[in-house]
Amino acid sequence: MIAVELRKLFRRPRTWVTIGLLNALPVLVAVLLAVTDLAPRPGEGPAFLSAVLTNGTLYPLAALAIVLPLFLPIAVALIAGDSVAGEAQAGTLRYLLARPAGRTRLLVAKLVSILVFVFVTVVVVAVIGYLTGQLLFDVQPLGGTSVSGTTLTPAQVAGRTLLAVGYVAVSMLGVAAFALFFSTLTDSPLAAMLGALGILVASSLLFTLDAASSFAPYLPTRYWLAFVDFFRAPILWRDIVRGLGLQVVYVAVLLGAAWANFATKDVSS
Amino acid sequence: MRAGDVYGFLGANGSGKTTTVRMLLGLVLPTAGQVQLLGEPMPKAARRVLPRVGALIEGPAHYGHLSGRANLALMDAAGPGGVRRTRTARIDTVLEQVGLAGVGRKPVKAYSLGMRQRLGLGAALLRRPELVILDEPTNGLDPQGIHEIRELLLDLNRGGTTVFMSSHLLAEVEQLCTRVGVLDRGRLVLQDSLATLTAPTGATVVRTPDPQRVRAALDGRVLSVDGTRAVVRGEDPAEVNAALVAAGVPVTGLALQRPTLEEVVLAAASSSADRVDAPGERSRR
DSSP states (O other), X not given: OHHHHHHHHHTSHHXXXXXXXXXXXXXXXXXXXXXXXXXXXXXXXXXXXXXXXXXXXXXXXXXXXXXXXXXXHHHHHHHHHHHHHHHHHHTHHHHHHTTTOOHHXXXXXXXXXXXXHHHHHHHHHHHHHHHHHHXXXXXXXXXXXXXXXXXXXHHHHHHHHHHHHHXXXXXXXXXXXXXXXXXXXXXXXXXXXXXXXXXXXXXXXXXXXXXXXXXXGGSTTXXXXXXXXXXXSSOOHHHHHHHHHHHHHHHHHHHHHHHHHHHTOOOOO | OOTTOEEEEEEOTTSSHHHHHHHHTTSSOOSSSOEEETTEEETTTHHHHGGGEEEEOSSOOOOXXXXXXXXXXXXXXTSTTOOSTTHHHHHHHHHHHTTOTTOTTOBGGGSOHHHHHHHHHHHHHTTOOSEEEEESTTTTOOHHHHHHHHHHHHHHHHTTOEEEEEESOHHHHHHHOSEEEEEETTEXXXXXXXXXXXXXXXXXXXXXXXXXXXXXXXTTTEEEEETTEEEEEOSOHHHHHHHXXXXXXXXXXXXXXXXXXXXHHHHHXXXXXXXXXXXXXXOOO
């Protein structure tokens, strides 16, 4: 069943178009920076972007920072929101269940295929970012500079980049869980996707509001940017650990809700 | 229904045919009562029973960007009972059966309505089921297509497959089914073999240019007269014919009177369920 879902996901042109479009913005930004030599000042614009002109090795991270606030969640919400509701809308859900695919099995297979999509997408962004960085910017063979100002060896940069890629992927799982849950509630993939995005927009907005500070630590987007902390010296684990814990709770609760709803739902689409 | 039947499940729009089919397949859960399919409780035994069943539920549905063959392969892999080793051969067989063997790699979104219907039927037949449950199987097909599908279903039935089809096309059911059930507002109001339901009424219909002369010749046996038609009591058209010819009445046609399926269904079911009358008489539940 999992293999079937993966085949469906990756044989669908839309999946690749989504991943392609997601990479267009970081590449465009890289080209603009390389041509004009005008990097944002340190502390402005997406993280790491100020440093890439002098060190292209950091561009995978800059690319992730560029797509993280909006493009990446949109892509994840699109695929996860479509997972069940899209089948319902197309009418294929009833045939899958009458096969019988088994409701829990189907949901697990959908979940796994979404996880694979999230990881593939984040890795592709990092790889394209790496290639762009190598091609367009100066590369310092001696590694890089941490956000704290100390020097990192190339091995450290590579290792910490992988950790950051993993952390970003996990951060996206919360979005995926919201969209998957909404996807079991409605027969409209669009509604499921927009529902998940609505949660994220609300979360980002509340995060900036002092009046909401009492529950700010529990907002799903609260620790997204903590991947920057992998590049401090030493690594600042506090927010990273909290971010991971928060995502785990969101994912567990929402998947439980999705399962409870889907396992007993009347499928009338 | 019994094994080996071609069962016609009739009822007006909104009478509950599709809901019943969905309940049989475990898509909708009953609020009260139990559902049994092939003698096993549904949806509890779904994993055991459903691989023995093929279904076409409320029109076909496929992944539009994939070819018909890829769609069948995905569906076959999506549940138990589809053995991978025989998959290609089985797909070839059903594409042949439903008349799509030459369709090639074209994506399903380029298919016509009739082709999609054929592909949906193919998906239902993929695991060589003992029972096929078909909701409006000839929807979207042209007359030749309907004829082909009818032959295919009869052929399957001769091979031992039980066919359950819901329809509101009475003519189609009349030509295909051996047993008929009629659903009215969620209740089964009639179930019998088609032969019994449309058995001769014991009267003969006489066609003649002058039906009044029939009344004169067969006094007391004439049940009704209209236009060029007279209904005469008597189960033997030959006997009626002999009597009329002896009396010099010209006869252009003779037939045993049988109720049509339409008359039977209309007598059994109340008005169309998608008709909503003002309150007064509460609908039966």
